[in-house]
Structures are given as C-alpha cells and as structure tokens.
Amino acid sequence: MILFDYMQKYDYEQLVLCQDKNSGLKAIIAIHDTTLGPALGGTRMWTYDSEEEAIVDALRLARGMTYKNAAAGLDLGGGKTVIIGDPKKDKSEEMFRAFGRFIQGLNGRYITAEDVGTTVEDMDLIHRETLYVTGISPAFGSSGNPSPVTAYGVYRGMKAAAKEAFGDDSLKGKIVAVQGVGNVAYHLCKHLHEEGAKLIVTDINQENMNRAIHDFGAEAVNPDKIYEVDCDIFAPCALGAIINDETIGLLKCKVVAGAANNQLKEERHGDILDQKGIVYAPDYVINSGGVINVADELLGYNRERAMKKVEGIYDKILKVFEIAKRDGIPSCKAADRMAEERIESVRRSRSMFLHDQRSLLNSR
Numbered sequence: 001m002i003l004f005d006y007m008q009k010y011d012y013e014q015l016v017l018c019q020d021k022n023s024g025l026k027a028i029i030a031i032h033d034t035t036l037g038p039a040l041g042g043t044r045m046w047t048y049d050s051e052e053e054a055i056v057d058a059l060r061l062a063r064g065m066t067y068k069n070a071a072a073g074l075d076l077g078g079g080k081t082v083i084i085g086d087p088k089k090d091k092s093e094e095m096f097r098a099f100g101r102f103i104q105g106l107n108g109r110y111i112t113a114e115d116v117g118t119t120v121e122d123m124d125l126i127h128r129e130t131l132y133v134t135g136i137s138p139a140f141g142s143s144g145n146p147s148p149v150t151a152y153g154v155y156r157g158m159k160a161a162a163k164e165a166f167g168d169d170s171l172k173g174k175i176v177a178v179q180g181v182g183n184v185a186y187h188l189c190k191h192l193h194e195e196g197a198k199l200i201v202t203d204i205n206q207e208n209m210n211r212a213i214h215d216f217g218a219e220a221v222n223p224d225k226i227y228e229v230d231c232d233i234f235a236p237c238a239l240g241a242i243i244n245d246e247t248i249g250l251l252k253c254k255v256v257a258g259a260a261n262n263q264l265k266e267e268r269h270g271d272i273l274d275q276k277g278i279v280y281a282p283d284y285v286i287n288s289g290g291v292i293n294v295a296d297e298l299l300g301y302n303r304e305r306a307m308k309k310v311e312g313i314y315d316k317i318l319k320v321f322e323i324a325k326r327d328g329i330p331s332c333k334a335a336d337r338m339a340e341e342r343i344e345s346v347r348r349s350r351s352m353f354l355h356d357q358r359s360l361l362n363s364r
C-alpha cells in the first residue's frame, strides 16, 4: 500500500504511529479532517491480521467520523484510533496511560472515546494522562457508556425511516430483524419491544442472544439466515460491509436501519438498495447518538441537552431523504452531500482574517 497516495486520495491530514515497548502498545491514530474542529473519534482495539489492515481500518474509520460529526452538526472533525491487540487479553493500565500521553502530545488535535473493544474503564485510564478523552465515568461528571444513547438515536432514526417507507412512523407490529444484539442493539431492542415491534435476532454470542430472547421475547435465527428472514426492517448492529453482493439479493425488508458502522461494502450497494426500493437510513447519520453524547462533555456534560440533540436524529434522517429526492440520488449519497456541504460552508466562512497569536499584527 502506498500510504501517501491513499492519504492524498481522500485528503487525510495526519497519521500517527504510537509504540511503547514497556506496555506493548501499538496504536495508530488517523486524523482525517479538522475543518470543523478537533478530530473526535473512538479507539478500537482489535486483533488485526496485519499492520496494513490496521492502518487501513484506522484511516477508513477516521474519514467516517468526519462525515458523522459533520452530519450531526458538531463542531468537530474526524479521527479514529486503532490499538492492535486482543481486548480480552492485552489490556493494561500502563498501555492506556501510555496511549493517553501520545494523545496529549497531539495537543488537542485529536480527542478519543470508546469504540469496539474499549470501555469506560479504559477511557478513565486514558484520562489519567490527558484531558483529550470523552466517554469517561459519570463519577467525573461525564457521560459514561455511549451505547444506550447510540441505541436511542438508532431507534429515532428507524422511526423516521419507517415514516418514509410506510407513511407512518409507528413501529407497533413491525417485524424488525436485528443482526448482533450487543451493547447498542440490546438497548435498541428494548425501545422496539416497548413500542410493540416483533423482534427476530441473531448473534454469534449465545449469551447475548439468550438475553434478547428472555428479555424481549425475540425469535432467534442462525447468523447466516438473518438476511433472508421475512421482516419489515433489517437492523445491522454487528459488523461492517454486510450489505454486499452476497447478501443484497436476499433481503426481504423495506428498510435498512441499524447501528453498525460502514454497513455498505461499497457505495454502489447503496445505489442497489435504492433501485430495489429499500429505504436506507445512512449508518453514520443514524448511529451518531454516541458521538453526540460524548461530544457534549466538551461543553460540560448535560444529559438533557445531549438527549435532545440525539432525538433530532429523526429530523436529520428525514432531511437526508428530502435531499435524496430533491437531487435524485440515493440516501447514502445524500448524506455525504449534506456533510460535505456543511464542511465546505464552514471552511469558506473561516477564510475571513482573524487576529491570532501568529498574526503579523503581533509584532506591532
């Protein structure tokens, strides 16, 4: 892989490799775009097959955060970290503290939070070394685990997508097929169950699946069968790239709306969903509740204010559909347009001269 070519292609600002022999830390911080503000994005801990795979993941996820934060209306750019390692075996206090010091060294250009494989406890360790971390414990007056809030945002966005597909946003009696019932989807299922939706779930983790069956009377299917079940709404809440050439022809749903990042394997799969008449709620818009919540910490966390913004995901999703209709494009492209237009307009408005510390006027 030719790194600078790839970075130029998608206009990345910075890629940082962090190594600490003492703790075994191997982290990659990718900063995509800071036009709107400091890059905020979570830290993923995962056992990658190769260093290249880890770097590509960090870069891809960082760019996704630029779009997510822009679409969410936050004054934040996009970045992400991946730590190479097994979250079940390789974590230690010294590893997260070393990582915290690397973040501090970036002097606020990057702010972290939770992602797959990291927890509130890990963020608290990072916090011992840097202020540039969010999603830390409520004991510090912070927002804690973002997953329940992400779930609420997905629920709101799913209702908006239902309105678009069925003319009514009620989920009562709707059959929702949920792929992966982990941290986010458990709470999503709770909202859906309370509204009277019928749940079909799958997970490779039997314990998580049993919890959904027991708590919400969900029906269970094998992981490879979830795409083809008869349902109104398919909610991908596990992995990325699950809308692909193999799965897209199997879908019987009218709506795809779920928490997973990077659901479309390639952009063209968004076009195909559109051609098939399936309403797609773009992943980074519908799952932005977590980042909206942690970002509120930067203002001095206020749960009520954060939840109000998360509720607004309903209108954001409707706005995406409106742009899609206005411009005759699929919803995934409409979401990109909405995010890109915001970044560009802020870039333009910031071109006005402001006297800062490095201004020539300082020598007067």
Ligand SMILES: NC(=O)c1ccc[n+]([C@@H]2O[C@H](COP(=O)([O-])OP(=O)(O)OC[C@H]3O[C@@H](n4cnc5c(N)ncnc54)[C@H](O)[C@@H]3O)[C@@H](O)[C@H]2O)c1
Residues within 6 Å of the ligand: 116, 146, 147, 148, 150, 179, 180, 181, 182, 183, 184, 185, 202, 203, 204, 205, 208, 223, 237, 238, 239, 240, 259, 260, 261, 287, 288, 290, 291
């Ligand atoms: N946690 C958040 O606040 C947040 C915010 C935005 C986006 N997301 C995204 O949402 C998704 C879920 O996040 P989470 O925090 O709930 O993660 P999680 O690890 O708690 O849950 C994922 C679940 O999916 C299951 N799973 C994995 N592979 C599967 C497969 N092949 N088939 C069926 N199930 C499978 C896992 O066993 C697990 O139960 C991820 O893609 C994440 O990036 C999460």
Ligand SMILES: CC(C)C[C@H](N)C(=O)O
Residues within 6 Å of the ligand: 040, 041, 042, 068, 112, 113, 114, 115, 116, 135, 146, 261, 287, 288, 290, 291, 294
């Ligand atoms: C900042 C985090 C809460 C972000 C979350 N992991 C996401 O992908 O949106």
